[in-house]
Amino acid sequence: MNTLPSEFIAALAGIEQSAAPAILEAQSRDYFWYSPILAELLDDKRAQLIVTPANEAELERIASACATHGVPITLRGGGTGNYGQCVPLEGGIVCNVTKLNRVLAISEGKVRVQAGCLIADLERAMRAEGYEIKMYPSTRDIATIGGFIAGGYAGAGSVRNGILKDAGNVTAIEVLTLEPQPRRIMLRDADIQKVHHAYGTNGIILSLELSLNPAVDWVHHIALFGSYREALAFGCAATEAIHARAQSGIDAFLITAVERRIAPYYAAELGERFPSNADAVFSMVHPDALDAWRELMQRMGGRETMALTEAQLQAAKLPPAFECAYNHTTLMALRQDRSWTNLQTVAPWQAGKGIDLDLVDGQMARYGEEVLQHHEFGFQFGQCVAFGLPLVSYFDRERLYEIIADYERDGCMVFDNHVVTIEDGGMKEIDENQINFKRIADPQGLMNPGKTRGWF
Ligand SMILES: Cc1cc2nc3c(=O)[nH]c(=O)nc-3n(C[C@H](O)[C@H](O)[C@H](O)COP(=O)(O)OP(=O)(O)OC[C@H]3O[C@@H](n4cnc5c(N)ncnc54)[C@H](O)[C@@H]3O)c2cc1C
Numbered sequence: 214m215n216t217l218p219s220e221f222i223a224a225l226a227g228i229e230q231s232a233a234p235a236i237l238e239a240q241s242r243d244y245f246w247y248s249p250i251l252a253e254l255l256d257d258k259r260a261q262l263i264v265t266p267a268n269e270a271e272l273e274r275i276a277s278a279c280a281t282h283g284v285p286i287t288l289r290g291g292g293t294g295n296y297g298q299c300v301p302l303e304g305g306i307v308c309n310v311t312k313l314n315r316v317l318a319i320s321e322g323k324v325r326v327q328a329g330c331l332i333a334d335l336e337r338a339m340r341a342e343g344y345e346i347k348m349y350p351s352t353r354d355i356a357t358i359g360g361f362i363a364g365g366y367a368g369a370g371s372v373r374n375g376i377l378k379d380a381g382n383v384t385a386i387e388v389l390t391l392e393p394q395p396r397r398i399m400l401r402d403a404d405i406q407k408v409h410h411a412y413g414t415n416g417i418i419l420s421l422e423l424s425l426n427p428a429v430d431w432v433h434h435i436a437l438f439g440s441y442r443e444a445l446a447f448g449c450a451a452t453e454a455i456h457a458r459a460q461s462g463i464d465a466f467l468i469t470a471v472e473r474r475i476a477p478y479y480a481a482e483l484g485e486r487f488p489s490n491a492d493a494v495f496s497m498v499h500p501d502a503l504d505a506w507r508e509l510m511q512r513m514g515g516r517e518t519m520a521l522t523e524a525q526l527q528a529a530k531l532p533p534a535f536e537c538a539y540n541h542t543t544l545m546a547l548r549q550d551r552s553w554t555n556l557q558t559v560a561p562w563q564a565g566k567g568i569d570l571d572l573v574d575g576q577m578a579r580y581g582e583e584v585l586q587h588h589e590f591g592f593q594f595g596q597c598v599a600f601g602l603p604l605v606s607y608f609d610r611e612r613l614y615e616i617i618a619d620y621e622r623d624g625c626m627v628f629d630n631h632v633v634t635i636e637d638g639g640m641k642e643i644d645e646n647q648i649n650f651k652r653i654a655d656p657q658g659l660m661n662p663g664k665t666r667g668w669f
Pocket residue numbers: 243244287288289290291292293294295298299310328329349350351352355356357358359360361362363364365366367368369411412413414416417418419539540541544661
């Protein structure tokens with residue numbers, strides 16, 4: 214790796230920066246260590262310099278200096294991505310954007326916000342105005358909104374409002390190009406897909422416009438069931454009911470099913486609210502829908518062990534339901550036992566019914582203690598969906614890919630979370646739209662190099 218040119222360093226004068234080894238290490242990592250395969254691949258990757266612009270003018274100077282001197286740049290928000298998304302594979306600089314964090318404007322159910330804003334801060338600001346954001350990852354309290362758009366997919370809120378990619382959720386993105394004279398480009402509506410989930414490979418996201426919903430004081434809820442099959446059946450029925458909202462009165466922001474063998478990893482936080490002799494559904498229920506929710510839960514064999522607002526949870530020192538969901542479930546297990554990893558799957562959904570419960574029963578029987586089940590319920594592209602995030606006891610790469618092949622034979626899609634490129638982790642296809650935009654926004658291919666197959 215070449216040392217950074219002295220003219221480049223001079224061009225960054227006055228901008229907060231560090232080359233201290235401990236800072237280089239900390240800011241060159243994300244949560245890639247969930248995957249033993251990525252841990253081996255990425256552990257020693259380091260930026261040569263960390264820069265932290267205080268404002269857009271400094272960010273423009275950084276972009277210009279990188280383009281002028283051919284220095285690779287990797288953007289970093291909260292650094293909570295799971296696939297080494299913000300790990301610099303080819304050195305250069307990591308640019309931490311968390312000081313570009315202002316809410317710029319709120320009007321008519323929309324917010325414009327700088328990309329480095331912490332999602333929790335954004336949500337707090339929206340609530341002060343009577344709004345809430347439509348979805349957030351379970352890392353709401355430590356991730357940035359720009360990182361969510363550039364690296365995330367869905368989260369709490371997706372069972373009600375769809376995924377990030379669904380039309381109308383993110384309505385505009387302003388991008389800064391990586392050129393000697395950086396330009397600002399405003400992408401609107403469908404054009405935002407050019408940079409959404411592109412891992413910061415084709416332009417620096419400066420700000421975003423998101424649509425909002427009226428704020429709801431969601432009730433964080435736990436329902437226990439006598440079997441995982443029953444828990445899943447409830448999740449499927451509730452998800453279907455949300456999308457027939459007018460008829461059913463059911464409404465929720467989050468629905469997550471976690472099987473009982475994962476319960477011991479929740480014990481310190483939740484105790485008897487999720488004991489290891491029952492399977493759980495975590496949810497965030499609309500307060501006006503609580504009676505209907507309880508009625509459906511009881512009819513389907515469930516019993517309630519928690520129903521608290523976020524303020525009540527904080528007072529009781531209990532985690533919010535969204536931190537018992539998505540990749541926080543994996544984190545709960547990994548905190549106690551580093552031999553777990555996970556997969557990202559999508560089970561086929563039959564409209565009006567839900568996922569094939571026999572299929573999940575079969576998977577549980579097939580793997581025994583090797584694979585533990587966890588599903589997230591959502592809505593994407595106009596259809597209900599269940600994302601499977603099973604915990605997998607890691608043996609070796611070969612065995613992991615055998616399990617992936619089993620899931621694919623079962624008719625489940627697998628989004629491989631043990632690879633670093635956008636394409637291999639997604640639909641296995643190069644998104645020409647994104648690559649064409651990269652030719653405009655990053656003509657030298659300096660942004661997060663190595664993360665898109667379309668540019669090799
Ligand atoms: C415990 C846990 C739970 C999680 N739950 C979810 C979940 O529910 N849903 C979900 O989708 N993800 C989830 N994730 C993944 C991750 O937390 C989210 O996607 C999160 O929103 C990423 O935000 P961040 O600020 O940490 O981004 P970072 O990790 O800092 O960056 C992510 C990607 O975006 C790029 N980037 C960052 N800022 C910019 C910018 N301004 N311009 C251009 N590119 C930029 C980075 O280069 C990187 O490629 C989870 C991860 C963990 C560890």
